[in-house]
Amino acid sequence: MNAITLEKSYLPCDHEPVILARWKAAGCFHAQASSDRAPYAIFIPPPNVTAALHLGHALNNTLQDVLVRVARMRGMNAMWMPGTDHAGIATQTVVEKRLLMQGKRRTDFTRDAFVARVQEWKDEYEAVILAQLREMGASCDEARTRFTMDPVCTAAVREAFFRLFHDGLIERGKRLVNWDPVSQTALADDEVEMEEVDGFFWYLRYPLEDGSGHVTVATTRPETMLGDSAVGVNPRDPRAAALRGKRVRLPIVDRVIPIVEDDYVVMAVEHGGDPQDVKARFASGFLKVTPAHDANDWELGRRHNLPAINIMAPDGSISDRHGWSDVSPAAREFVGLSREDARTRVVAWFKKEGLLESVKPYRHSVGHSYRSHVAVEPYLSDQWYVRVTDDRLRGSALRAMDPAQHDGSPAFAAGDAHLGDGGLQFFPARYAKTFQQWHEGIRDWCISRQLWWGHRIPVWSKSFDGDQDLQETWTQRGACTMQRTLPDGRIELFVCLPESLDGSLGVELTAAGFVQDPDVLDTWFSSALWPMSTLGWPNPERFGMDRLLDTFNPSAVLSTAREIITLWVSRMVMFNRYFLKGRLPFHSVFIHSVVQDGFGQKMSKSLGNGVDPRDIIATHGADAMRFVLTQMSTATQDVRLPIDMLCPHSHVAFAPKTITTSAGHIVTAPTQTSPTDPSKEMVTAYGVFAGLVTATAEMPLARNTSSRFDIGRNFATKLWNASRFVLAQLPPSAEESASGASVTAQSLADRWILARFAATVAHIEESLAQYQFNPIAEALYEFVWRDFCDWYLEAIKPTVKSDPVQQAVLRTVLDGILRIMHPVMPFVTEALWTAVRQVKCVPVRGLDVPDSQLLATARWPEPIAAHDTANTIESFERVQALVTSIRNVRGERKVNDKRKITLTAPAEIMAIVVEGGGIVETLAGLKDVRLTDPANRPSDSVAFPHLGCELLVSGLMDAVDIGAERKRLEQTIIDRGRAVTGYEGKLNNGGYLAKAKPEVIEETRRMLSQAHADLVAAQRALEVLSTVP
RNA sequence: GGGCGCUUAGCUCAGCUGGCUAGAGCACUGCCCUUACAUGGCAGGUGUCACAGGUUCGAAUCCUGUAGCGCUCACCA
Structure with missing residues (x-):
């Protein structure tokens, strides 16, 4: 008996907290500020602190985690920077609405008191968001978690503003702005929605x-x-x-x-x-x-x-x-x-x-x-602008584009290649066009917001009568100034201070009657600095962040949503390049698909139709959620996700009733009735979000769920049970043999599973390089479930207990499976890893699986394909086809799986059986295989064509139903006859023969001859049947 | 109005550098509780690939047009 056993099924809630604690204790997601290993960085698009994350965020974060985990396993110095965004207007609005419910207005508070209220809200939701990330298994570098208003980020904002001001890229203008008369603030062009x-x-x-x-x-x-x-x-x-x-x-x-x-x-x-x-x-x-x-x-x-x-x-x-x-x-x-x-x-x-x-x-x-x-009012007011139309910003962003993705020729400075030029690639490539066109039509960026929550604009101003040249007073001491003449002839002087002078010059300015601009900066101003500010720019040493900036900027990829290309990607590219001598903030931009609810509406924080990932984790587990989100990430289509509700009284899932909002959106009704007990009710997340209801003991909150995640849950269970089975097949300890030289896989099944593993790894790596996630999920599912469980494990059942080489292969492939599954399903694989790594075995040639304390830091497999991989795969596919043919007959005749039957086949089919080394017998349920003898045809046999040969199986049942048999053969004859006609039609077509590629024609000939042989075999079988009395 | 997508089995989606008689999961049907797994196994039915033209020996795949849907940018004479 094996010492290592697993419980019968995988319960995510039992394992996930344990695994999280182990990762945390190991600190394995903390990156080194400098390292010999190649850096790999991703900056999380910081979610805003207005509300909790929904499945759209879960999708984005899952994909980033997949990327980061693979990079980490590949031995890179991987850093995933987590954090949150203060989202000026959004957060302020949310808090103001909340105050309004209590009958209070923002103006009832002092600015500081109001900001303190917003800060409380921020603290609450920041904690929720970070907890959500953890529960999803996001391998963020938690110690480096940032908030866009942290001192280090503020320092970056101050420096950036000061430099832009100094360089003439910031200006004050009386212009028409998009004015929100309710929030009473200016809005950027892209904050205006047309209705x-x-x-x-x-x-x-x-x-x-x-x-x-x-x-x-x-x-x-x-x-x-x-x-x-x-x-x-x-x-x-x-x-x-x-x-x-x-x-x-x-x-x-x-x-x-x-x-x-x-x-x-x-x-x-x-x-x-x-x-x-x-x-x-x-x-x-x-x-x-x-x-x-x-x-x-x-x-x-x-x-x-x-x-x-x-x-x-x-x-x-x-x-x-x-x-x-x-x-x-x-x-x-x-x-x-x-x-x-x-x-x-x-x-x-x-x-x-x-x-x-x-x-x-x-x-x-x-x-x-x-x-x-x-309705937004075009309103005349004084605002601050960034002159993004300047070539140093806009031009630089356009020059960053990969020329192959640029429609037309990017305006490269002639003969003067700059760092970062042409280095920015979009995935899928079509989004490059969005980026390009946005910049070509860009207008100066209004960055002042008449809000209280945000980075205050570091400019002090004062009006003077006449022309008093006071600028030097301030410029000599490190400030920057700008002045303009007002309509009434007075002079207005603006003084911009770097943060370091707030305490000295700032105080003096105030004493001299200057007033600091009450406005705050557009949130995207600080967001634009995110890949720099979080690493300590401009002064990493000041914040104990030595070397971080040079190690992790540029980052590998930015993963984000479509609309962010204009709001954020553009501005990060412009700022990063401007402040860091052309350096890009990231090399790639990956645009993920949009998660919609069951009605085709984008899940959004502001609409309140988002589903909390923790709901799905509760019903299906984090791995199931991650697998399905990965699988849903296709390149062209957005994802529609019908959502069910879970009755808190009965735990029964049901389709919730909906209402239509005044804006025409379909949302769940605030209260729902229990599907099992009409006297019981519950409230919905939307109802709570909209402030219409509150959860109580009698009316608890109904969580969401969706059957779409069943596949992921089933897959985790499958992997768990497959591992359980594997562990039961292996000897308790093979440590004595562990020191030996590597063994080479011998049997067809062993060679095949290794070949398929290598092909799967290669496929995953190709998909990753293109940021194609759905193919990764499909490849994992296909390999683990279909190849490994359905075919390989079933094939080796009779032999594995007595074959040490096969045991080594089995152990090694399972090990490899856990590794490649881990980035997508980190919990169940890490849980299994503990058990699997205890079983030592001899190494298998071609697949090195060095041990590791944690799977999260284990090495990504680099299988070396055997020289005869193609032959191995072809051989096994022949075996599979034969097994399937025989199973077909069994299935049609409804033969009990336990019943062993006899196959009678000609020499060429016998060769396949022999090639399989026993697995055809195992998988097709054969007790005997005999060579065809025309003189001695088994009386109870059923005939069927395969690869153009007539095969007979006997012992299917006690008596053959002649009528059913005839019907089946007649159907086969019709099908094969149709195929023959089709192929003949092609081959009789002169144009086809003249123009199609030779190998395609050859393939058609092969298919024709096989279909024809099948047809003849079926016809012969039918004749034989007719002669039976 | 400009741009970008989408329309494939009842549902959710792959496939689309043109070439085996179009696939997966779920749902459905039949047989199986076989000592890894019933959150399972084996087998099965299911589609004028939105519509109309065109290119081609050959189109779900390329081109043009039409319809519907979605996103995005611009636009309050």
Whole structure:
């Protein structure tokens, strides 16, 4: 009896905590700051701290873990940097919503007190997220865990800002920004979501100043007319000449504004506009120009030197305190109205005055804040910008692209190759286009946010009367400055400080009446520095991070979602290259597929339809989840994952009831009724997320599950039981033989399984190099379940107990299996490793499996394929085909598996049986194999064709059913006859013979002859059957 | 409107550098609780590869167009 036994089945919850503790105790995921081993680094896309992770994150993190674990096993100095992101606007919004439920507002707190509240939230969710990562088995370098507002990251942000400021890449600008009137902050272009809304075109009449008539402007936003500073007309419009030099009197406001001519103005169809152009069909030919409230008008206004009259307050209400000075008595009525009310009232005013020419319904897209979901207002305000359009940033990002993935030629500086140029590759390659096009159309990046949660902008400012040149006071002492003239003639001086001067110059600035900018930086500013800041840039020694930066930057790959290409990848590339002399933050960008819920909606933190990976771990185990997520990661398709709910009362899985949100999303209803007991109810994760319900003892939270993960759970169980079986076959200790020389596999089965193992490793490695994960999962499943369990283990059952060489092969292949399975299913393999490594055996030639305390740090196998691999595999496949043929007959005749039968076959088939060395007999359930003797045909035999030969099996049952037998043979004849016709058709085709590749034709000939022989064999068998009385 | 994908068995998805009569898992049917595993084994049925053209000896695979779905960028005259 073997000393090493395993319990009957694998229960993940029994093993996972134990394994986690062992890894933690060993500290095996902690990378060396410097090492002889090649570095391999991945930076986790830091999840934001607004909420817990869902299966989309689990997928991304599983794939990164697979990569990191393989690299570690290959002996590389592997570092996976974990961390979280402060996500300024998102986190602040979440906390503000929470406060609002308690009837409090942000402004009820001091800034510091509010930030402390957000900090509490962050601490809570950061802990949850890090725990989730651990439970999934993510082999992160936990000791290096970072948060984007850690001191080391803050230092990097300060340095980056200061350098960009110094280098003229940061500027202050009064421009139109995307303004969120609810959050009252500016948004970057990519934080604005376009939504289709039903609106109207209103046609407003503006009287000419000289009383000679009017012009009609078309607008979707009539309330902005209060800020109009001109009317535009296309110079090619036939009416333009007559209006040249004229002015209009703006209704309500009584402002006299010019008519300007500009090509930008779309002409009405009836006046020469393009009938194909939707705008032209709605246009009147006259454009109201509102520079302070429309981006295009802003540009037009600059071309014509028009004033920008801002008529709104930051909350979106009409206001005379932000740049509107000529408020007429009539206009006074509108001040203070919300923008929605103002729209209604302006239209009503025009209607009452007879100036509303018409109204047409119009469906169009309007920008909405991705956080507050209200319509974004183009709003004139002072903001900080990074001049990403500068060649040092944008150009550098484009030059980073692999030329083979660049559509057109990247703008390489002639004859001047720079570090990192051309070194960035995308997987799948098509995403390179997204990256390229984004940069080609990029605009300056607005980085200031009117929030409290984030990195405060390190700029102090003060206005002066007249031209007092104070800049040197500060520049001489290490600060950077910038100044501009305000509209009222005063001078505004901006002083940017490096962090090191906060304590000295900062204090002096404050004393001198300077005020630090209250705003914070866009979150992506700190995220952009992530691969540098987490390694201590610009001063690793200061944080005890010596050598980290040079060891792990550039990293190997960034694994992330599609939309992140523009938000984050771009900015990391630009910053890393700018600050580190062209160095790339990573060599590869892998874009993973999107996990959708059962309704095709992306799982998202903000929608609240995400499934907590811990739910799946609870029902299926972490390995099962990881395997299935790996398998789901295909290159082209996103993954739809129908989700069930687990009743907390009965533990029965059921499909939850759903509701549709006002935005049209399908989500689970906040409460559900137990499928087994209608009197019992429960709350759902969505209900809790949306703040609609709270879990109680009577109404507990229902967890999620999904049968999609069954495959993974079954696979873990299969591996467990296969290992259990293997251990039972091996002698308790073969240590005496362990010192001997290596043995060479002899039997076909042994040689075959080693060959298949080598092929599987090669396949996995090729897939990994291309970041193709689904093929890895498929290859593992196919090899372990089909090849190893179904064929190899079954084949060796009769011989393994008495064959030491076979025992060595079995032990070694199982060892190899645990190694290659480990990156995808780390827990069950590590648990099995403890048992398997105790069994010593002689080494097997071609597959070296050196021992290791932990599987996590064991060596990745490097099998050396035997010289006759191809022959071995072909031989075994012949055996498999023969076994399958015989099993077919058994299956059709419903022969009990225990019943042993006799095969009668001609010499060429006998050769296969012999080649198999007994495994055909084992696997097909044969008690005897006889050579065909035409003179002596077994009376109870059933005939079937195989490889063109007629085979007979006898002893299937007590009596042969002639009718059923005839039917089966007739069906075979039809099938084979159809095949023969097909192949003959091809071979009778002159074009085919003339143009197809010779080996393809040869293959077809072979198939034809075999199909034909099968046909003849079946026909003969049918004849014989007919002669039986 | 631009760009990128997708549409293959009841479900979820592979296959797509053109070439064995299109695959897997789940579900379904039959037989098996055979001492690794019933979270299992053996066998089985299942598809005008969205539609319409084209290229080719040959198309699920390449090209064009159409429809539907998804993502993404731009756009509030």
